[in-house]
Amino acid sequence: MDMLRKKPLDKLNTDELRIEEMRLRNQIEKSRKDLNQLDKKKKVAFQEAVGADQLKKKMAYMDYKQLDTEQRLLTKDNTILMKQLTFISNLVVIKKYESRLQKSPIWNKITTIPESELENALLKVNLRGEKFEDVLNGLNGIFEEQIIQSETQDDPDFEEFLQATQMAESNEMSVDDAERQYIHRVEDEKH
Numbered sequence: 001m002d003m004l005r006k007k008p009l010d011k012l013n014t015d016e017l018r019i020e021e022m023r024l025r026n027q028i029e030k031s032r033k034d035l036n037q038l039d040k041k042k043k044v045a046f047q048e049a050v051g052a053d054q055l056k057k058k059m060a061y062m063d064y065k066q067l068d069t070e071q072r073l074l075t076k077d078n079t080i081l082m083k084q085l086t087f088i089s090n091l092v093v094i095k096k097y098e099s100r101l102q103k104s105p106i107w108n109k110i111t112t113i114p115e116s117e118l119e120n121a122l123l124k125v126n127l128r129g130e131k132f133e134d135v136l137n138g139l140n141g142i143f144e145e146q147i148i149q150s151e152t153q154d155d156p157d158f159e160e161f162l163q164a165t166q167m168a169e170s171n172e173m174s175v176d177d178a179e180r181q182y183i184h185r186v187e188d189e190k191h
Contacts, residue, residue, distance in 0.1 A: 009091075009111055009118075010098070010111065012091065012095060014096070017088055017091050017095060021085065021088045021092060024084055024088060028081050028082060028085060031077065031078040031081060032078070035071060035075065035078065038067050038070055038071040038074065039071065041063075041067050042064055042067045042068060042071070045061075045063040045067060046060065046064055049061065049064075083123055086126060087122050089126070089127070089128045090122040090125065090126070090127045090128070091122065092128075093127040093128060093135055094110065094127070094135075094139075097132050097135055100132055101136070101139075104136060106136060106140060109139075110139065121142040122142075124142060125138045125141070125142060127139075160182055160185050161182055163182075164178040164179065164181055164182035164185075165178065167181075
């Protein structure tokens with residue numbers, strides 16, 4: 001996975017991506033089997049406690065607790081693997097349509113965005129099994145969302161606007177009153 005992060009998108013090898021995708025799928029499958037085994041062991045530990053004396057119940061509880069902790073950690077690991085698989089699968093799709101994407105304006109966005117932002121963006125969508133137009137729309141949606149967030153992130157007027165619209169939406173104020181309050185606040189801040 002780290003090897004893939006160090007290369008620019010256009011230098012990534014599709015075969016390497018597919019191998020990584022298969023490796024992740026295998027790890028996820030193994031993880032699911034391990035989770036099922038832990039679940040079965042927890043049930044056995046619980047069943048052993050039923051009708052047992054206090055000492056055996058305490059031992060069964062300790063086993064159950066240890067298995068439960070192990071299961072939670074494995075579930076977290078599995079979640080990370082699933083995110084990695086989504087990322088890699090989306091890269092495979094992008095590479096599949098690379099030549100067509102290079103002819104569209106989205107390619108410049110994909111190749112100039114910082115790696116961490118690209119990774120976060122590709123975790124938000126599932127491009128697998130999509131037609132080219134759907135892939136393009138999905139990628140455009142991601143970048144439009146990021147542009148909107150970056151443009152409005154540090155804009156106090158936008159925050160005021162949001163508060164005013166939310167007051168109108170929750171019927172705390174009429175639409176006209178909320179708008180007047182917004183206009184008044186903005187004008188006060190400018191003076």
